[in-house]
Each structure stands twice: as C-alpha cells, then as structure tokens.
Amino acid sequence: GNSVTQMEGPVTLSEEAFLTINCTYTATGYPSLFWYVQYPGEGLQLLLKATKADDKGSNKGFEATYRKETTSFHLEKGSVQVSDSAVYFCALLSSGSARQLTFGSGTQLTVLP
Amino acid sequence: NAGVMQNPRHLVRRRGQEARLRCSPMKGHSHVYWYRQLPEEGLKFMVYLQKENIIDESGMPKERFSAEFPKEGPSILRIQQVVRGDSAAYFCASSPGTSEQFFGPGTRLTVL
Numbered sequence: 001g002n003s004v005t006q007m008e009g010p011v012t013l014s015e016e017a018f019l020t021i022n023c024t025y026t027a028t029g030y031p032s033l034f035w036y037v038q039y040p041g042e043g044l045q046l047l048l049k050a051t052k053a054d055d056k057g058s059n060k061g062f063e064a065t066y067r068k069e070t071t072s073f074h075l076e077k078g079s080v081q082v083s084d085s086a087v088y089f090c091a092l093l094s095s096g097s098a099r100q101l102t103f104g105s106g107t108q109l110t111v112l113p
Numbered sequence: 114n115a116g117v118m119q120n121p122r123h124l125v126r127r128r129g130q131e132a133r134l135r136c137s138p139m140k141g142h143s144h145v146y147w148y149r150q151l152p153e154e155g156l157k158f159m160v161y162l163q164k165e166n167i168i169d170e171s172g173m174p175k176e177r178f179s180a181e182f183p184k185e186g187p188s189i190l191r192i193q194q195v196v197r198g199d200s201a202a203y204f205c206a207s208s209p210g211t212s213e214q215f216f217g218p219g220t221r222l223t224v225l
Binding site: 046049105 | 144158161208
C-alpha cells in the first residue's frame with residue numbers, strides 16, 4: 001500500500017536559518033505529492049504540490065521537488081520566520097481511482113526570534 | 114468565496130452518547146472526504162463520498178461509525194455510543210473532482 005515517511009520532529013530553528021524537512025514515499029504508479037501546513041488549532045492548508053516527476057512546487061518561499069528516482073519530496077526554505085512555526089505534513093494522492101490522501105506523521109517546526 | 118465549513122468546532126460527549134459532525138463543502142464541490150487526526154499523529158483517511166453515494170469507506174471503523182452526503186444539506190459523520198478512544202480531531206475536505214483537496218477547520222471531539 002501507499003505510505004509516507006517524514007523526518008521526525010520537533011525541529012527548532014533560529015529566525016533566518018535554512019529549513020529542510022525530509023519526506024519519502026512508497027506508492028504504485030505516479031502519485032501527486034503535497035505539503036500541507038497546520039497552524040495551532042486550525043485545519044490544514046495546502047502549501048505546495050507537484051503532480052509529476054521533476055516538478056517543483058513553490059509557495060511563500062517554500063519549495064519541494066518531486067524526485068522519482070529517490071521517491072522523495074523534501075521541503076526547503078532558505079530563511080525561516082517566526083510565523084512559519086507550525087506542523088508540516090507531507091502527503092500523496094494515488095494515481096489510481098482511490099482519492100484518499102495518505103499523510104506522513106507531521107513535523108513540528110518552531111522558529112525562535 | 115467561503116471555504117469548507119465544519120460545525121461544531123468543539124464537541125464534548127459522555128461515553129455512550131452520539132456525536133454528529135457536519136461538513137459543508139466549498140461551493141461547486143461535489144466530493145467530500147473525512148479524515149481523523151489522533152493526538153500527536155498524522156491524518157488518517159476515513160471515507161470518501163459524492164452526493165448520495167459512498168465511494169470508499171475503507172478507513173471507517175466497522176462499527177458505530179457512519180457517514181452520509183445527502184442530495185441537499187451538509188455531509189454528516191455520525192459516531193454512535195462514543196468511547197474515549199474516539200477523542201480526536203475530525204477533518205472534512207472537499208474537491209471539485211481534481212486532485213486538490215481543501216480542508217475545513219476541523220471538529221475537535223472530546224469524550225468524557
């Protein structure tokens with residue numbers, strides 16, 4: 001079956017530091033890949049996505065590249081801000097008829113001023 | 114352009130009571146999904162519905178849980194005879210049929 005493995009947290013960084021959150025996946029076919037962000041007490045917001053190999057998703061300074069050869073979709077940001085503190089979830093959507101998202105366990109990020 | 118609406122945002126029930134969670138999808142979206150997030154865990158798929166049809170319920174517990182998405186009105190996730198292990202955040206998402214799912218703010222269920 002499908003699965004997503006995320007780097008375990010929590011991750012604590014100083015403002016303006018470089019961020020990487022690792023994500024690898026197992027899936028049949030050609031899934032679409034997503035990063036969602038969850039702020040405290042809120043629902044999930046789509047951060048970025050990529051639908052095919054070598055696509056790069058980007059938004060708000062975050063980016064991730066769909067690497068089929070390494071089955072990875074690592075999230076990066078060059079300079080984090082305090083407002084980026086949240087939980088980040090990597091997810092995949094199968095290319096088949098199933099419409100369910102498969103999520104990683106989430107990575108808590110705290111950015112200190 | 115309102116997003117996905119869920120209510121109530123917080124729900125407290127005693128063991129053995131029923132919980133009803135409501136989800137109104139975004140305008141124009143006919144696909145609804147329910148996910149459950151247990152404390153300190155990621156989201157787990159429960160059920161996928163289209164209007165008047167359950168498409169995939171492979172993530173739903175076999176007993177006490179049911180879901181519907183009627184022709185008119187919101188989608189309902191119903192949990193009968195709740196137990197403490199049902200305490201979680203329940204998220205609804207909707208889509209127009211494309212790959213992207215839009216999430217609501219969730220209902221946080223606490224079972225005393």
